[in-house]
Amino acid sequence: MSDDAEPIEYSGASGGWGSVRGIVQTMARERASPGALETLRTQNKPGGFMCTSCAWGKPKHPHAFEFCENGAKATLWELTTHRCTPDFFANHSASELRGWNDHDLEHEGRLTEPMRYDAASDHYVPCGWDEAFSAIGAELRAIDPKAAVFYASGRASLETSYLYALFARLYGHNNLPDSSNMCHETTSFTLKQLIGSPVGTCILDDFEQCDAIFFFGQNAGTNSPRFLHPLQEAVKRGCKVVTFNPIREKGLIAFTNPQNPTEMLTGKDTQISCQYLQVRAGGDIAAIMGLCKYVLAQDEARGGSIIDRAFIDAHCTGFDEFRARADATSWERIEQEAGLSRADIEEAGRVYVAAERVIGVYGMGLTQHVHGFENIAMLVNLLLMRGHIGRAGAGICPVRGHSNVQGQRTVGISEKPELVPLDKLAEQFGFDPPRDHGMTTVKVCEGLLEGKVQAFIGLGGNFLRAIPDQGRIEPAWERMRLTVQIATKLNRSHLFNGKTAYLLPCLGRSEEDMQASGAQTVTIEDSFSHIHGSIGHRKPASEHLKSELAIVAGIAKATLTPNPKVRWDDWTGDYALVRDLIADTYHEEFHDMNARMFEPGGFYRGNGARERIWRTESGKAQFTAPDMLAATNVADALGRYRLVTVRSNDQFNTTIYGYSDRLRGIEGKRDVILINPADIERSGLVAGQRVALVGDAGDGHARRIDRLEIVPYDLPDGTIVGYYPELNPLIALSHHDQHSKTPASKAVPVRIEATG
Ligand SMILES: Nc1nc2c(c(=O)[nH]1)N[C@H]1C(S)=C(S)[C@@H](COP(=O)(O)OP(=O)(O)OC[C@H]3O[C@@H](n4cnc5c(=O)[nH]c(N)nc54)[C@H](O)[C@@H]3O)O[C@H]1N2
Ligand SMILES: Nc1nc2c(c(=O)[nH]1)N[C@H]1C(S)=C(S)[C@@H](COP(=O)(O)OP(=O)(O)OC[C@H]3O[C@@H](n4cnc5c(=O)[nH]c(N)nc54)[C@H](O)[C@@H]3O)O[C@H]1N2
Ligand SMILES: [Mo]
Numbered sequence: 082m083s084d085d086a087e088p089i090e091y092s093g094a095s096g097g098w099g100s101v102r103g104i105v106q107t108m109a110r111e112r113a114s115p116g117a118l119e120t121l122r123t124q125n126k127p128g129g130f131m132c133t134s135c136a137w138g139k140p141k142h143p144h145a146f147e148f149c150e151n152g153a154k155a156t157l158w159e160l161t162t163h164r165c166t167p168d169f170f171a172n173h174s175a176s177e178l179r180g181w182n183d184h185d186l187e188h189e190g191r192l193t194e195p196m197r198y199d200a201a202s203d204h205y206v207p208c209g210w211d212e213a214f215s216a217i218g219a220e221l222r223a224i225d226p227k228a229a230v231f232y233a234s235g236r237a238s239l240e241t242s243y244l245y246a247l248f249a250r251l252y253g254h255n256n257l258p259d260s261s262n263m264c265h266e267t268t269s270f271t272l273k274q275l276i277g278s279p280v281g282t283c284i285l286d287d288f289e290q291c292d293a294i295f296f297f298g299q300n301a302g303t304n305s306p307r308f309l310h311p312l313q314e315a316v317k318r319g320c321k322v323v324t325f326n327p328i329r330e331k332g333l334i335a336f337t338n339p340q341n342p343t344e345m346l347t348g349k350d351t352q353i354s355c356q357y358l359q360v361r362a363g364g365d366i367a368a369i370m371g372l373c374k375y376v377l378a379q380d381e382a383r384g385g386s387i388i389d390r391a392f393i394d395a396h397c398t399g400f401d402e403f404r405a406r407a408d409a410t411s412w413e414r415i416e417q418e419a420g421l422s423r424a425d426i427e428e429a430g431r432v433y434v435a436a437e438r439v440i441g442v443y444g445m446g447l448t449q450h451v452h453g454f455e456n457i458a459m460l461v462n463l464l465l466m467r468g469h470i471g472r473a474g475a476g477i478c479p480v481r482g483h484s485n486v487q488g489q490r491t492v493g494i495s496e497k498p499e500l501v502p503l504d505k506l507a508e509q510f511g512f513d514p515p516r517d518h519g520m521t522t523v524k525v526c527e528g529l530l531e532g533k534v535q536a537f538i539g540l541g542g543n544f545l546r547a548i549p550d551q552g553r554i555e556p557a558w559e560r561m562r563l564t565v566q567i568a569t570k571l572n573r574s575h576l577f578n579g580k581t582a583y584l585l586p587c588l589g590r591s592e593e594d595m596q597a598s599g600a601q602t603v604t605i606e607d608s609f610s611h612i613h614g615s616i617g618h619r620k621p622a623s624e625h626l627k628s629e630l631a632i633v634a635g636i637a638k639a640t641l642t643p644n645p646k647v648r649w650d651d652w653t654g655d656y657a658l659v660r661d662l663i664a665d666t667y668h669e670e671f672h673d674m675n676a677r678m679f680e681p682g683g684f685y686r687g688n689g690a691r692e693r694i695w696r697t698e699s700g701k702a703q704f705t706a707p708d709m710l711a712a713t714n715v716a717d718a719l720g721r722y723r724l725v726t727v728r729s730n731d732q733f734n735t736t737i738y739g740y741s742d743r744l745r746g747i748e749g750k751r752d753v754i755l756i757n758p759a760d761i762e763r764s765g766l767v768a769g770q771r772v773a774l775v776g777d778a779g780d781g782h783a784r785r786i787d788r789l790e791i792v793p794y795d796l797p798d799g800t801i802v803g804y805y806p807e808l809n810p811l812i813a814l815s816h817h818d819q820h821s822k823t824p825a826s827k828a829v830p831v832r833i834e835a836t837g
Pocket of ligand 1: 135265297298300304305330363365446447480482483728733827828
C-alpha cells in the first residue's frame with residue numbers, strides 16, 4: 082500500500098451476499114461432512130441443536146434459517162471431515178506445534194482419541210479413558226484441592242456445568258473461573274451491585290417496543306449477527322439507534338438481510354444508526370456523563386418534566402450525589418476525555434429525551450476496561466434517570482458471548498460462593514461445601530506466577546491464549562503437577578503441559594449423545610435468560626469420543642470417595658436426572674425443567690430487576706458518582722496509544738476460521754495495526770510499514786510484538802486497533818477492571834516502535 086493511501090472503507094452493508102459467500106467458503110475449506118446443510122437448517126429451533134457460536138436469543142417464531150454467517154461457520158467447523166489423530170501427534174512434537182499459528186492448529190480437525198502427554202518424547206501418545214480417569218483422579222487426590230483450578234469456557238451445557246461445579250465443591254474448592262472472567266464479569270459484578278441482578282433485564286420482545294437503542298462497544302454485525310434482524314425491524318418502525326464506538330462497524334451502519342430475497346437482489350440496505358459517535362477508546366464514562374448533563378439541563382429547562390422523579394424517589398438511591406457530580410463536571414473535560422464535541426453529545430441526548438422506551442446495549446467496549454465498572458454504572462445512571470429499567474420495551478442489555486456462558490454462572494460455575502446456594506447443595510448431597518472465595522482468571526494467572534496452582538482442568542476453551550500477558554504465563558504453566566484439557570480441537574493451550582497431562586476429546590453439541598437411557602438432550606441459557614433444549618443428531622466425529630458430561634463424571638468418580646447421594650453413573654446414563662437436580666437446587670427459576678425445555682423461544686427463568694424488585698444491599702437501584710472520566714488509569718502521554726483488541730467476522734475468539742475481516746475491509750492478514758492517517762503522519766510512519774508494538778504499562782516487564790503492518794483506518798486520534806488473540810502478550814496482567822478483575826483488553830497502553 083502506498084503511503085498516501087486512503088483509510089480503508091468497506092462499501093457494502095453488513096449481511097448480504099458477503100455473508101453467504103463466507104458460509105460457502107467455510108464449507109469448502111472444512112470439507113464439511115455430508116448433510117451439514119440439513120443440520121444448519123435445524124439450528125436454533127426446537128428439536129434441533131442450539132448454535133455453539135454466540136448467546137443471542139432464539140426467537141419463538143424462527144426464520145427459515147435461524148442462523149447467521151458465524152453460526153454456520155461454527156457448525157461447519159465442528160462438522161469438518163478433517164481429523165487430528167494419534168498419527169498426527171506421532172509426527173509432531175508439542176514443541177514443534179508451538180510454532181504453529183492458531184488457525185493451523187485447529188484446522189487439523191477434530192480430536193479423535195484420548196491422549197496422554199509423554200514428557201520424555203515430547204509427544205502426545207494415545208491412552209484409554211480408564212487410564213486417563215484413574216491417573217487424573219490419583220493426581221487430584223494427592224494435592225490440596227485449593228491448589229486446583231477448574232476452568233470452563235462458556236459452551237458446556239447447563240447439565241455438564243452443574244455437575245462440574247458440584248464436583249469442584251465436593252472435592253473442596255471454589256476455583257471455578259470461566260471465560261466470563263475475561264468477558265462480562267464486569268456485568269455480573271456491576272449489575273448485581275447496582276440493580277440486584279447479575280444479568281441484563283431485557284428480553285427479545287423488548288426490541289419490538291423500544292423507541293431508542295443506545296449502543297456502546299458492541300459489534301452486532303460481527304459478533305451477534307442474528308441481532309441485526311430485530312435491529313433492522315426496529316429501525317423500520319421508527320426506532321432510533323445511536324452508536325458510540327471508536328470503529329465505524331458496518332453492522333451498526335447498514336444491513337442487508339440475507340434472508341430477504343428482495344433486499345438481496347436489489348442490494349437495498351437499511352441504515353441502522355441515526356448517529357454514529359466515534360468515542361475514543363476508554364471515553365465512555367465521559368460521553369455518558371455528557372448525555373446525563375444534557376438530560377439534567379433539559380429537565381431544569383422544562384420544569385422538571387424530563388426526569389422520572391416518582392421512579393427515582395420510590396426505587397433509587399444516590400441520585401443527588403450523582404447529580405452533584407454531573408453538575409461539577411465541565412463540558413471541556415467531557416469533550417477532551419470522550420474525544421467528542423458537546424454538540425454531538427447533545428444531539429444524541431435529544432434522541433434519549435424524546436424516547437419513551439430506551440434500551441442500553443453494550444459489549445466488550447464497556448466491560449474490558451480498567452474502569453469497566455464505572456462504564457456500566459454510567460449507563461445504568463443514564464437509564465435510571467427516566468425509569469428505563471423494569472419496564473417493557475426498555476432496559477439494560479449486555480450482549481453475552483459464548484452460547485452458554487450466562488447459564489454456566491446460573492448453575493454454579495462461580496468463584497464467588499455468595500452467588501451459589503451452598504446450603505441447598507449441602508442438604509441435597511450431604512456434604513460441607515467450601516465457603517471461601519475461589520480464584521478468578523486473573524487470580525489463577527497470579528497464582529501460576531507464584532507457583533501456587535498445581536492442577537488445571539479446562540472444560541473447553543483456550544485459556545493460555547485468551548488471557549493477557551502470555552509471555553509471562555506460558556513458562557509458569559509447566560510448573561504445574563497436572564493439566565487436563567477437554568476439547569474438540571487442538572489449540573495452543575494443549576501444547577504447554579504439567580508433569581502429568583491429558584488431552585481428552587469430546588462430542589460437539591451438534592453430535593448425537595448416546596447414553597444408557599438413549600439419546601440425550603442438553604440445555605443452554607441465552608443472553609435473555611431463556612432456557613432451550615438442544616439435541617445433536619450428527620454421527621460423532623470418532624467412536625472414541627465421550628460427552629463432556631461423561632468426562633466430568635468420569636474424572637469426578639475417580640477422584641472422590643463414594644457418597645450414596647452422588648450418583649455419577651446414573652447421571653451420565655440419563656441427563657434428565659441432572660435437570661431434576663438443577664430444578665431442585667434452583668426451584669424458582671428451573672422448576673419443571675424437563676417439561677419446559679422445548680417451549681418455543683425457551684422458558685424464561687425470570688429476573689427481579691425486570692419487575693423492579695432490587696436485590697441490592699439497599700433494596701433499591703443505585704446511582705453511582707464515578708471518581709474518574711477516563712476508563713483507563715494510564716495517563717495520556719506523547720507517543721502512547723490506546724490499543725483496542727477486537728475480533729473479526731472470520732474468527733470465534735481464539736478459533737481463527739480464516740483471514741478475511743470482510744466487514745472492516747481487511748483481507749488476507751491479521752498482523753496489522755489500524756491507525757488513523759493523522760496519527761500515521763504525526764508519528765512519521767508510512768502506510769504498509771512494518772513496526773513493533775511495545776507494551777507501556779510501566780511495570781518493568783517487557784512486552785513486544787514485531788512485524789505488524791501499519792494500515793490507515795478511520796479512528797479517533799490516539800486509538801489504535803489490532804486483533805485478539807495475537808496481541809494478548811502486550812496486555813499486562815495488572816491491567817484489569819478494578820472491581821471484577823476482568824482483563825482490560827481495550828485501551829491497552831502501547832507505543833509504536835519503527836523498526837526500519
Ligand atoms: N464472529 C464472532 N462472534 C463472536 C465472537 C468472536 O470472536 N467472533 N466472540 C463471542 C464472545 S465470547 C463475545 S464476549 C462477544 C464479543 O462481542 P463484542 O462485545 O462486540 O466484543 P469485541 O469485538 O471485543 O468489541 C466490541 C466493540 O467494542 C468497540 N470498542 C472498543 N473499545 C471501546 C470503547 O472504549 N468504547 C466503546 N464505546 N467501544 C469500544 C470495538 O470497536 C468493537 O466494535 O462476541 C461473541 N461472538
Ligand atoms: N485481548 C483480548 N483477549 C480476550 C478478549 C478480547 O476481546 N481481547 N476476549 C475475552 C473473551 S470475551 C473470552 S469469552 C475469552 C475466550 O476464551 P475461551 O473460551 O477460553 O476460548 P475459545 O477461543 O472460545 O476456545 C476455543 C477452543 O474451545 C474448544 N472447543 C470448541 N468447541 C468445544 C466444545 O463443544 N467442547 C469443548 N470441551 N471444547 C470446545 C476448542 O478446542 C477450541 O480450540 O477470551 C478473552 N480474551
Ligand atoms: Mo466472551
